[in-house]
Amino acid sequence: MSSHREAPEISQDPVADSTDLYAFVSPDRPRTVTLIGNYVPLQEPAGGPNFYEFGDDVLYEIHIDTEGRSEPNITYQFRFTTELDDRNTFLYNTAPITSLSSPAWNRKQFYSVTRVENGRSRRLARKLACPPCNIGPLSTPDYATKLARPAVHTLDGGTRVFAGQRAEGFYVDLGSIFDLADLRPFQNYQVFAKAHGFKAAPGVNATKYLNVHSIALQVPISEITARRRPVIGVWTTASRQRARILNDDTGEWHCSGPWAQISRLGNPLFNEVLVPISRKDYWNHQPPAHDKQFARDVARPELAGLLPVLYPGVFPNLAKLDARKTARADLEAILLTGIPKGIIKGFTNYTGPVQSDLLRLNTAIAPAKKPSIFGLLGGDAAGFPNGRRVFDDVVSIELRAIAGVTYKLIDPKYTVDAAAKILTDGLTPADLGTPYLTRFPYLGVPYDGYHHPS
Amino acid sequence: MADLMDATEAARAGITSRRAVLRGAAAAGAAGVAAAALAGAAFPAAAGASTAKSPGQDRAADHDEPTEPAETIVLHVRDAAAGEIDVFRGTTVTRLHDPALARQIIRAAG
Numbered sequence: 001m002s003s004h005r006e007a008p009e010i011s012q013d014p015v016a017d018s019t020d021l022y023a024f025v026s027p028d029r030p031r032t033v034t035l036i037g038n039y040v041p042l043q044e045p046a047g048g049p050n051f052y053e054f055g056d057d058v059l060y061e062i063h064i065d066t067e068g069r070s071e072p073n074i075t076y077q078f079r080f081t082t083e084l085d086d087r088n089t090f091l092y093n094t095a096p097i098t099s100l101s102s103p104a105w106n107r108k109q110f111y112s113v114t115r116v117e118n119g120r121s122r123r124l125a126r127k128l129a130c131p132p133c134n135i136g137p138l139s140t141p142d143y144a145t146k147l148a149r150p151a152v153h154t155l156d157g158g159t160r161v162f163a164g165q166r167a168e169g170f171y172v173d174l175g176s177i178f179d180l181a182d183l184r185p186f187q188n189y190q191v192f193a194k195a196h197g198f199k200a201a202p203g204v205n206a207t208k209y210l211n212v213h214s215i216a217l218q219v220p221i222s223e224i225t226a227r228r229r230p231v232i233g234v235w236t237t238a239s240r241q242r243a244r245i246l247n248d249d250t251g252e253w254h255c256s257g258p259w260a261q262i263s264r265l266g267n268p269l270f271n272e273v274l275v276p277i278s279r280k281d282y283w284n285h286q287p288p289a290h291d292k293q294f295a296r297d298v299a300r301p302e303l304a305g306l307l308p309v310l311y312p313g314v315f316p317n318l319a320k321l322d323a324r325k326t327a328r329a330d331l332e333a334i335l336l337t338g339i340p341k342g343i344i345k346g347f348t349n350y351t352g353p354v355q356s357d358l359l360r361l362n363t364a365i366a367p368a369k370k371p372s373i374f375g376l377l378g379g380d381a382a383g384f385p386n387g388r389r390v391f392d393d394v395v396s397i398e399l400r401a402i403a404g405v406t407y408k409l410i411d412p413k414y415t416v417d418a419a420a421k422i423l424t425d426g427l428t429p430a431d432l433g434t435p436y437l438t439r440f441p442y443l444g445v446p447y448d449g450y451h452h453p454s
Numbered sequence: 455m456a457d458l459m460d461a462t463e464a465a466r467a468g469i470t471s472r473r474a475v476l477r478g479a480a481a482a483g484a485a486g487v488a489a490a491a492l493a494g495a496a497f498p499a500a501a502g503a504s505t506a507k508s509p510g511q512d513r514a515a516d517h518d519e520p521t522e523p524a525e526t527i528v529l530h531v532r533d534a535a536a537g538e539i540d541v542f543r544g545t546t547v548t549r550l551h552d553p554a555l556a557r558q559i560i561r562a563a564g
């Protein structure tokens with residue numbers, strides 16, 4: 001998946017597991033940028049009696065590099081606190097939850113937002129309410145209007161913030177892809193699927209009807225860009241304190257010591273698909289500025305070598321490229337530095353020579369009137385890899401890029417394999433169980449546990 | 455916590471940092487790792503102490519919520535031979551260089 005359970009260690013710690021990161025110029029407020037970091041993956045909506053929440057003992061951060069050094073010039077920090085109103089009931093709620101202050105809602109979560117700019121901290125807000133999880137029509141009636149919408153808070157300066165449950169917006173045929181890189185629409189060519197007699201088939205969205213927890217910010221562009229530098233680099237991290245002791249009298253954990261990063265995310269699928277499993281945990285502990293050590297994994301991606309083997313005869317030109325041990329400068333530019341000026345007419349999201357996995361967004365590019373889910377590959381410069389919108393088909397974009405489509409940017413004489421241009425896991429936003437929103441926080445209303453699974 | 459020193463108890467007794475550490479360690483019964491809940495113990499005053507922050511610590515240092523109801527201090531005997539002991543408290547870690555203390559903790563831990 002994009003980064004759901006992508007490394008052995010973080011797969012054991014869902015509340016700190018960053019799953020997706022989005023950064024885009026807000027289509028309905030184009031003077032702002034929306035940043036969304038998702039956590040707590042693969043939530044079954046019927047999650048009672050203890051519904052999903054953020055970790056009170058986790059430091060969540062969204063970092064922004066405004067000067068091209070792959071260091072955080074601006075960081076937004078989020079800390080959560082859970083409050084239990086009635087200690088004598090086993091219930092999350094004892095009656096319908098009709099507002100964020102409902103006394104029937106027993107276990108509430110609140111959070112603070114701090115902005116750190118060049119080392120100086122400023123608390124923007126404290127005790128902001130999260131919405132409850134979407135339990136069902138009896139417990140959380142009018143969820144979208146009475147509970148989710150009031151949980152969008154406006155801060156001084158026009159910044160909006162939301163933290164709480166959302167419908168998973170990332171679509172992927174997980175079951176097929178991790179079954180030996182089988183892509184159902186092409187599985188009649190896949191060596192093992194062919195042996196089983198599998199026919200080409202539509203994709204199956206493994207995340208349909210699952211929820212996630214989102215931290216979403218909508219910030220004026222002027223507040224997160226340096227003067228005359230419209231390109232920003234964004235990444236998210238989760239950290240825990242280094243020491244943790246279990247109080248065996250109470251069953252509670254006590255934490256102390258400095259914060260240590262245990263999860264991070266810039267570009268989708270970076271750690272998941274490019275970094276070897278032996279180094280994924282290590283990658284999660286590293287700052288982006290140290291990513292040169294992973295550059296070889298980008299320049300010689302394992303998947304590029306596997307595609308011609310798993311799909312014999314389908315990727316002959318990619319096979320030749322692999323055989324020549326060609327460094328994939330196209331992927332290095334897309335994922336590690338941004339695309340410099342002059343490569344794609346009228347477009348750049350280059351941040352500088354420091355190789356780092358950042359989601360790079362040129363904030364000077366206006367939202368597309370007719371967006372393409374294939375982003376830049378689909379001729380839409382407002383989409384991935386220029387930042388990432390909630391609906392961008394990052395799986396297909398990255399599959400096509402790895403299969404050689406973007407290598408033509410480096411070598412105009414390279415002939416892209418016909419299959420590479422149409423490679424996909426067979427999914428689109430139509431395969432979601434609920435639509436995206438047209439306004440902040442853009443990800444859909446979470447699925448309720450009464451109707452899902454149906 | 456039955457087997458850890460109570461913060462009030464430690465403060466009332468005016469226990470020195472070393473004694474407090476040892477008592478907590480002995481009670482914890484852990485080999486290599488000792489834990490104690492204390493208030494106001496002056497660990498950096500011990501031999502060869504230096505406080506360090508991890509990368510990103512400066513950004514998070516001002517973050518004062520949510521706070522622990524009772525402050526937890528955790529000791530990690532990182533290298534017994536070299537006398538390296540890490541003391542985790544709040545959002546900092548202090549590195550002690552005290553071979554004698556390290557040896558005593560190891561002995562106390564059994």
